[in-house]
Amino acid sequence: xxxxxxFFTQALLVIGLPYFIWRIRxxxxxxxxxxxxxxxxxGLGPSLFGKLAPDxxxxxxxxxxxxxxxxxxxxxxxxxxFLTGLHWQxxxxxxxxxxxAWMSFLSFLAPAFLGTLAGLFMARQFPExxxxxANPWQFAIAIGLSISVTALPVLGAILREVGLMEHRxxxxxxxxxxxxxxxxxxxxxxxxxxQVNGGGTFHATLMIPVRIVVYVFIMLFVIKPIxxxxxxxxxxxxxxxxxxxxxAIFGSALVSEEIGLHAALGGFLAGIIxxxxxxHGLIERMEPLTVxxxxxxxxxxxGMKTSFDATSDMFLIITLIAVIxxxxxxxxxxxxxxxxxxxxxxxxxxxGILMQTKGMMxxxxxxxxxxxxxISTTCFSAMMFMAxxxxxxxxxxxxxxxxxxxxxxxxx
Numbered sequence: 001x002x003x004x005x006x007f008f009t010q011a012l013l014v015i016g017l018p019y020f021i022w023r024i025r026x027x028x029x030x031x032x033x034x035x036x037x038x039x040x041x042x043g044l045g046p047s048l049f050g051k052l053a054p055d056x057x058x059x060x061x062x063x064x065x066x067x068x069x070x071x072x073x074x075x076x077x078x079x080x081x082f083l084t085g086l087h088w089q090x091x092x093x094x095x096x097x098x099x100x101a102w103m104s105f106l107s108f109l110a111p112a113f114l115g116t117l118a119g120l121f122m123a124r125q126f127p128e129x130x131x132x133x134a135n136p137w138q139f140a141i142a143i144g145l146s147i148s149v150t151a152l153p154v155l156g157a158i159l160r161e162v163g164l165m166e167h168r169x170x171x172x173x174x175x176x177x178x179x180x181x182x183x184x185x186x187x188x189x190x191x192x193x194x195q196v197n198g199g200g201t202f203h204a205t206l207m208i209p210v211r212i213v214v215y216v217f218i219m220l221f222v223i224k225p226i227x228x229x230x231x232x233x234x235x236x237x238x239x240x241x242x243x244x245x246x247x248a249i250f251g252s253a254l255v256s257e258e259i260g261l262h263a264a265l266g267g268f269l270a271g272i273i274x275x276x277x278x279x280h281g282l283i284e285r286m287e288p289l290t291v292x293x294x295x296x297x298x299x300x301x302x303g304m305k306t307s308f309d310a311t312s313d314m315f316l317i318i319t320l321i322a323v324i325x326x327x328x329x330x331x332x333x334x335x336x337x338x339x340x341x342x343x344x345x346x347x348x349x350x351x352g353i354l355m356q357t358k359g360m361m362x363x364x365x366x367x368x369x370x371x372x373x374x375i376s377t378t379c380f381s382a383m384m385f386m387a388x389x390x391x392x393x394x395x396x397x398x399x400x401x402x403x404x405x406x407x408x409x410x411x412x
Contacts, residue, residue: 006060007068013060014040014296031392032161034154034295034359038388041299042381045306061304073301076294077364078253078267083287084361085271086279087152088178100172102337104179107355108148111329112187115147116140118325122379126314129382131373133195142369145187146362146383147326152177154359154391162398164354169347173354176334181361185268188365192261195372211259216269223248224273236281245274245282262368295360302363305370308381315382322386327393330355346405353397362387 001009018036022028027036043049050057059065119140122129130139155177164170193212227248234241249270256266274282309315331352338348363384370380 001059003065003068006065009060010066010069010300011297013044014300015293018296019292030395032154032157032357032359032395034151034157034291035388035391037296037299038302038359038363038384040296041301041303042306042308042384043303044300045303047306047308047310047381061300063304066301066304069297069301072294072297074263076290076298077264077367078249079286079290079294080298080360080364081264081267082249082271083283083290084152084181085268086274086283087156087174088182088272099337099341100175100179102341103172103334103351104176105183106337107150107176107330107333108180108183110333111326112144112148114144114325114329114332115322116144118147118321119143122318122321126318129314129318129376129379131370131375131379133373134375138195138374141191142374143322143379143383145184145191146365146369147322147329148180148184149358149362149365149387150177150180150330150355151357151359151361151391152181154357154361155354158354158357158394158398162395169350169354173351176351176355177357180355184365185265188368189261189265192265192368192372195260195374212261215255215259219252219269219273223252224275227273228275231275231278236278236285241278242285248273264364264368299363302367302384305377306381306384307377308385312378315378318379318382319385319389322383323389326358326386326390327356346401346408349401350398353394353401356390356397357394358387359391362391 014037018040019033022031022033022036044057044061046057049061117140119142120136122143123136123139130136134142152174155173159170159173164173189212193209227244230244231241234244236242236245249267251266252270253263253266256269257263334352334355335348338351339345343351366375366380366383366387369375370377375383
């Protein structure tokens with residue numbers, strides 16, 4: 001097969017196969033498409049397809065064969081985080097006031113705290129789960145941040161599927177997920193910046209926050225007004241406005257990578273600074289292409305780098321710990337403030353379930369930590385399965401709570 005043949009065979013598999021499987025009714029009613037895409041990426045990796053058909057796997061998915069897809073994978077990462085920034089709208093937060101603030105912060109802090117404790121336990125009991133560039137505390141903080149994730153785009157897809165997008169609980173969960181994402185990216189940027197020049201001079205270390213502050217200042221007070229002026233005159237329907245947006249995205253990603261953060265953070269900040277009146281239009285134009293066409297290549301590339309042994313005691317223990325801590329942390333962070341502020345048990349449980357969604361955001365955060373050698377490949381694989389399990393539980397658990405509300409007549 002020529003390189004062209006191999007590329008389009010990859011495209012058929014990673015784009016078409018998960019979607020057509022997901023179209024089966026009983027599968028679609030249980031799990032979101034993103035979970036199937038992640039599973040397919042893992043299935044096409046060396047641990048499954050690579051063992052079942054090593055020669056065919058080497059032909060289609062070796063490092064050399066996947067090289068043409070690498071650029072598409074990076075583009076998927078940056079555009080996905082850009083879309084996440086677009087979804088983050090303060091207008092969703094204002095009507096919910098202090099109740100939302102408490103629930104949002106605790107929905108991040110509770111799982112992050114429990115996840116950090118779990119990370120310290122993993123580092124002590126299973127030191128091989130740590131990456132080569134991490135000490136136990138750095139590893140533990142990375143696990144805590146990974147546990148705290150709620151994926152805003154996946155949550156939106158689930159809310160549309162179950163008809164809660166316009167419901168009060170849907171708006172609350174979107175608002176909380178938006179705040180959760182913002183807090184996560186803030187902590188992640190600080191954490192990643194602290195890894196740069198970790199053993200360097202005092203002056204080099206001092207320059208890290210200075211570079212970040214200058215970068216954010218320029219994005220907010222220079223690039224944002226320029227974008228607003230250009231988009232106001234060109235709009236986003238024509239080529240000029242759209243090209244300007246892409247230049248802002250990729251330029252921000254480049255600068256973010258160069259100052260020691262990650263290109264994904266640059267994409268997220270570019271989404272934040274887009275003027276409000278253009279966000280919805282950009283989401284409509286860019287989200288289908290990113291989710292349907294580009295993200296499957298990222299999942300495939302992730303799967304190619306993921307090797308796991310499902311029979312390994314260490315792998316199973318880490319996965320189990322991560323699932324328990326993630327589910328418990330989100331429920332504690334939601335149920336306690338929700339009940340204190342007067343929400344019913346059924347509504348509190350619904351919010352706790354909705355905040356379990358991780359999906360693509362979790363894969364991205366874990367990929368960043370693995371590429372930075374903060375977590376090992378084994379830990380990455382176990383945490384990936386945690387994300388799959390918690391996200392897959394969301395829709396079935398929602399149906400159970402909905403059935404309970406209907407039977408008991410609980411307040412909607």
